[in-house]
Amino acid sequence: MYLLLVSVVLLLWYLLFRNKRRRLYQLAEPIPGAKDTFPYLGLLKNSYNAVDNVVSDIENISRETFKTGGIQKMWGGPLFFIALTNPADIEYVSKTCLEKDLLIMKSVRAFTGDGGIFAPVSIWSRKRKVIIPAFSPKILNSFMDMFSRRSADLVDKLKELSGTGTFDIWPVINNFTLASIAETSLGIKNLDGINDVVVSDFLKSVEEIFKVGSTRTFSIWLWPDWIFKLSWQYRHFTKHSNKIINITNNIIRKKRNDLKHVDLNVYENQTIFDHLILLSQRQNGFTDKELREEITTFLLAATDTSAVAICNTLLLLGKYPKIQEKVHEELVRVFENDKEKSFKDVLNDLKYLDMVLKESLRLYPPD
Numbered sequence: 001m002y003l004l005l006v007s008v009v010l011l012l013w014y015l016l017f018r019n020k021r022r023r024l025y026q027l028a029e030p031i032p033g034a035k036d037t038f039p040y041l042g043l044l045k046n047s048y049n050a051v052d053n054v055v056s057d058i059e060n061i062s063r064e065t066f067k068t069g070g071i072q073k074m075w076g077g078p079l080f081f082i083a084l085t086n087p088a089d090i091e092y093v094s095k096t097c098l099e100k101d102l103l104i105m106k107s108v109r110a111f112t113g114d115g116g117i118f119a120p121v122s123i124w125s126r127k128r129k130v131i132i133p134a135f136s137p138k139i140l141n142s143f144m145d146m147f148s149r150r151s152a153d154l155v156d157k158l159k160e161l162s163g164t165g166t167f168d169i170w171p172v173i174n175n176f177t178l179a180s181i182a183e184t185s186l187g188i189k190n191l192d193g194i195n196d197v198v199v200s201d202f203l204k205s206v207e208e209i210f211k212v213g214s215t216r217t218f219s220i221w222l223w224p225d226w227i228f229k230l231s232w233q234y235r236h237f238t239k240h241s242n243k244i245i246n247i248t249n250n251i252i253r254k255k256r257n258d259l260k261h262v263d264l265n266v267y268e269n270q271t272i273f274d275h276l277i278l279l280s281q282r283q284n285g286f287t288d289k290e291l292r293e294e295i296t297t298f299l300l301a302a303t304d305t306s307a308v309a310i311c312n313t314l315l316l317l318g319k320y321p322k323i324q325e326k327v328h329e330e331l332v333r334v335f336e337n338d339k340e341k342s343f344k345d346v347l348n349d350l351k352y353l354d355m356v357l358k359e360s361l362r363l364y365p366p367d
């Protein structure tokens with residue numbers, strides 16, 4: 001009797017659930033469905049080892065989607081996914097569907113809060129009005145000398161490692177991108193050198209947080225907050241999230257202090273962080289918490305993506321020595337005998353390198 005009652009309640013709940021979503025089912029109906037998925041479970045059949053297989057799963061789904069006219073539907077339990085491969089469709093969706101799925105964003109938002117691109121659209125669009133002017137060509141050009149200097153340092157570091165056998169290039173490149181972003185975006189010149197510990201602590205924590213974030217995203221049993229909070233992943237996440245919060249709080253304190261000694265009316269070379277700090281000193285400006293969220297988001301958005309792009313490009317150059325040779329020839333020709341030339345003098349002449357970078361980003365876009 002009891003079992004019958006529970007079954008009836010469950011059935012009623014399921015029918016109501018379906019009825020509420022009938023429009024979604026109608027719209028989904030004509031879209032070709034992915035092969036090799038289970039009824040109801042759909043993609044979730046793979047979730048027990050999804051973290052290990054996510055890249056190959058996405059590759060397989062993309063290949064299948066090419067065969068079904070560029071669009072394919074998939075269910076992950078009650079969740080509905082659409083895979084697209086036609087660039088025009090992707091562009092349309094990217095421009096019109098701006099709100100990000102809460103589930104995927106949940107783990108990231110736990111420490112970026114409502115920072116930039118991770119925030120709901122209403123908050124993001126207000127904040128991006130402040131952020132976008134900081135990417136003006138004038139400001140970007142002012143960073144060229146710094147890029148030249150830091151790139152030369154990077155080459156020196158790689159020279160030391162060259163010939164020493166196999167080594168992991170990732171930490172070298174990741175440190176380079178974090179230090180460059182810290183200098184250009186936050187105006188902090190000495191993150192490396194005297195503060196090596198801070199840099200590696202930050203990078204380590206970012207890496208650990210990404211790992212927990214992706215494990216949670218692809219492990220359905222960790223989706224409910226109350227289960228996640230009981231897990232070791234949550235304790236690990238909190239430990240590293242607190243480290244990032246401490247580091248970024250120190251950055252804010254240092255910057256506020258530095259700005260006390262400058263005349264803001266004639267202050268040149270403003271970084272994105274200066275913009276935010278200056279705004280925060282006005283009415284309705286950013287609070288320290290909001291500033292911290294923006295900085296964390298910014299460092300995340302810029303460091304890992306750039307490091308992945310550089311590493312992928314270096315890998316491709318290693319794989320295709322003829323292309324590498326052409327890049328080298330161009331660099332030798334453009335720099336001639338003047339190695340001291342700054343990037344800003346030669347950037348427009350590095351046409352082949354520009355194509356190589358674009359092709360690498362096209363083939364392996366960092367996410």
Ligand code: HEM
Pocket residue numbers: 116117128131181185301302303305306309365366367
């Ligand atoms: C190869 C390196 C990079 C790649 C592939 C990349 C990719 C992306 C993508 C795909 C978005 C859109 C994200 C979304 O709306 O969900 C984005 C946004 C953004 N990225 Fe990057 N990015 C890179 C490097 C950087 C760097 C170096 C910076 C800063 C110094 C940066 C700052 C930003 C900012 C501020 C946004 C948000 C823009 C907005 O609100 O509209 N990114 N990036």
